[in-house]
Amino acid sequence: MNRIDQTFTQLGESGRKALIPFITAGDPTLAFTVETMHVLVEAGADVIELGVPFSDPMADGPVIQRASERALANKVNLRQVIDFVRQFRNTNQQTPVVLMGYLNPIECMGYEQFVSAAKDAGVDGVLTVDMPPEEAEDLSKRLQDADIACIFLLAPNSNSERVRKVSEIGRGYLYYVSLKGVTGASHLDLEEVERKIGQIRENTSLPIVVGFGVKDPETAASIGRVADGVVVGSALISRIESSLELTEPEIRQQITVLLASMREALDN
Amino acid sequence: MKFDFPDQRGHFGPYGGIFVAETLIPPIQELTEAYHRYMTDPGFMAELDADLQHYVGRPSPVYHAERWSRELGGAQIFLKREDLNHTGAHKINNTIGQALLAKRLGKPRVIAETGAGQHGVATATVAARMGLECVVYMGAKDIQRQALNVYRMKLLGATVVAVEAGSMTLKDALNEALRDWVTNVDNTFYIIGTVAGPHPYPVMVRDFQAVIGREARQQMLDMTGQLPDVLVACIGGGSNAIGLFHPFLEDSSVKILGVEAAGEGIETGRHSAALCAGKPGVLHGNRTYLLSDDDGEIIETHSISAGLDYPGVGPEHAWLKDIGRAEYVTVTDEEALGGFHALTRLEGIIPALESSHALAYAMKLAPKMSRDQTILINLSGRGDKDMHTVANLEGISF
Structure with a gap:
């Protein structure tokens, strides 16, 4: 059984919600990433989404764009990101890791090579923002054969037919984009999210997590009441960005505080 | 061969598609x-x-550049005058x-x-x-x-x-x-x-731009009694080129040439020639030829003409390249300027720097062809917007 499925099964049994931090691999330095993944787990992360930086992050707001630029300036590539996961697995065999990014680096590496390298390193899921189900047949099949979850997005304007289609090909969880916009936007409408998640749930048996615009513990807690998990990305990366002058342990301390407060809010 | 691409979901062979969030x-x-x-x-x-017809000013004329053709000493050059459209381009x-x-x-x-x-x-x-x-x-x-x-x-x-x-x-x-x-x-x-x-x-x-080729095909038949031997158009994303090319795709006697921007030279890495120097990948919603590094990161491009300064190209061009129906070549900044000045001085038409790439390639090609052959170039825009760029190169500021 895939680590993602195991995690959601266990969470379901204990009535808890998944806390899913997102960080961009290689931001602000190469050395920062693996150690920080362990720290995120200690602070309460159930799944880690590791952003693969891309030169043209079309779905991301300014915060994650800048994180990508910092990471690319450190010469991070897809192989390096996969290697971070391999290093993380040296001491962590439990926490699922999902790579999140854009298709071109995967195309460039080649599907076959990518899937086998990801499998060897212990990657559990892949979310490719600009690969909707229509174009995913080849890659999703290869991922499935390797027992890696091919994870898809759903949006506020996805209708029931669309939810069923995405749910059919998707594995692991469905990532509901809480608003029309880019990552880190600020106009998340909780009532609308709640209504929409009800509609999605009628059409899928996959866990539903919510991301884009989850900034604080209160929002996380509200979303946790209706969804199976929350993704926290831009808020964490903003902390990193505003702490660039500090030492790496101090930056990690900053994000630990934020994540732990979300964990607490989610559990109460 | 029938050219009825793309398929229902927008694929031209392996290219095109819908790659969006x-x-x-x-x-x-x-x-x-x-x-x-x-x-x-x-x-x-x-x-x-x-x-x-009434707002854009279509049909745009096809003009026989007789003086320039004579000067080059080979094929007769015809220009599809998209530069005369309202707002100055196609x-x-x-x-x-x-x-x-x-x-x-x-x-x-x-x-x-x-x-x-x-x-x-x-x-x-x-x-x-x-x-x-x-x-x-x-x-x-x-x-x-x-x-x-x-x-x-x-x-x-x-x-x-x-x-x-x-x-x-x-x-x-x-x-x-x-x-x-x-x-x-x-x-x-x-x-x-x-x-x-x-x-x-x-x-x-493509369908909105194909009016260029539909008109030009008939105009060439009316003016010369036959189809042109060669079509030439510049390619950034490729809209003026596909507009000219598409209605000629099934005319197998017509050779089709797309001209990309070689910038300072392909060997310098400072260019925008996705088809000639790139490889397939996915960007901006479609799979096509792209200029990226070994890791798939899109690289910075260069061209003297801002309109060609783009790391990708339309997926239909990618497909036409692979199946061999169209051929893609390059022209440097310097050569493009040569085309710019030649047309200006010999025909009294100031072309856009984008279109000047097509003109520059025709200058190389025409002398190798015979006087009874014809080249149809898409003069996709006029050069008014480029006065600053060209003047700056000559050390003149307004």
Whole structure:
């Protein structure tokens, strides 16, 4: 059984919600990433989404764009990101890791090579923002054969037919984009999210997590009441960005505080 | 061979497709339906044709550049005069069509990306005429080198947003336009200016631009009694080229040449020749030839002409290259300037720097052909917008 499925099964049994931090691999330095993944787990992360930086992050707001630029300036590539996961697995065999990014680096590496390298390193899921189900047949099949979850997005304007289609090909969880916009936007409408998640749930048996615009513990807690998990990305990366002058342990301390407060809010 | 591409989901062989974030799927479905409905709707087509005739000034003439041909001593050169269109380039053929679709779909706001500013001006123009709110995204670097077009857009009532991200050129403007679209999807129509982007844009923009080739094909038959031997057009995203090429694809006697920007030379790495020096990948909604590094990161491109300064190319060109129906070649900045000056001095026509790439290649080709052969070049735009760039190179500032 895939680590993602195991995690959601266990969470379901204990009535808890998944806390899913997102960080961009290689931001602000190469050395920062693996150690920080362990720290995120200690602070309460159930799944880690590791952003693969891309030169043209079309779905991301300014915060994650800048994180990508910092990471690319450190010469991070897809192989390096996969290697971070391999290093993380040296001491962590439990926490699922999902790579999140854009298709071109995967195309460039080649599907076959990518899937086998990801499998060897212990990657559990892949979310490719600009690969909707229509174009995913080849890659999703290869991922499935390797027992890696091919994870898809759903949006506020996805209708029931669309939810069923995405749910059919998707594995692991469905990532509901809480608003029309880019990552880190600020106009998340909780009532609308709640209504929409009800509609999605009628059409899928996959866990539903919510991301884009989850900034604080209160929002996380509200979303946790209706969804199976929350993704926290831009808020964490903003902390990193505003702490660039500090030492790496101090930056990690900053994000630990934020994540732990979300964990607490989610559990109460 | 029949050329009935793309397939239902927008694939030209392995190229094209719909590679976008989920939020854009519903508006793309809506647009695809509208495109299929209205391209066969007599009322819509009549309105489009009337606008092209009375507002754009179509048909544009085909001009026999006799003096220049004589000077080159080979093939007879004919120019399809898209430079004479309202707003000075072929771009308006497409923006008229898409703005009419926006109106049919009840979208009060249009957005566009622009490189040289020609597509931005063409979009701002139709938006002004139809009373639509218009926002144009433009790379900060392009804003500097195309100041005149920026001012034109503002005069027309558009908001021009400077994009400071990445290389600050056309690709970054496209990223930002996509971010706007995903945020304002309910009231906004995205008018893409070239034959790239997610399906249905490559086929829709092609269909709006194919008026160029349909007219030119008949005009050449009327003027010379036969089809041209060679077609030449410049390629950035490739909309003027596909507009000329498409109606000739099944005429197997007609050789088709697309000219990419070699910038300072392919060997320097400072160029924009995606088809000639790139490899297949996925960017901006479609799979096509791209200029990227070994890790798949898109690299910075260069061309003297902002309109060709783009790391990708329309997926139909990628397919035409692979199947061998069209051939793609390159011309450097310096050679393009040679074409620019030649046409200006010998024919009294100041061409856009984009189109000058096609002219420069024809200058190399014509002398190798016989006097009874013909080359048809798409003169896709006029050079008024490039006065600053060319003058600067000569050390002149206004």
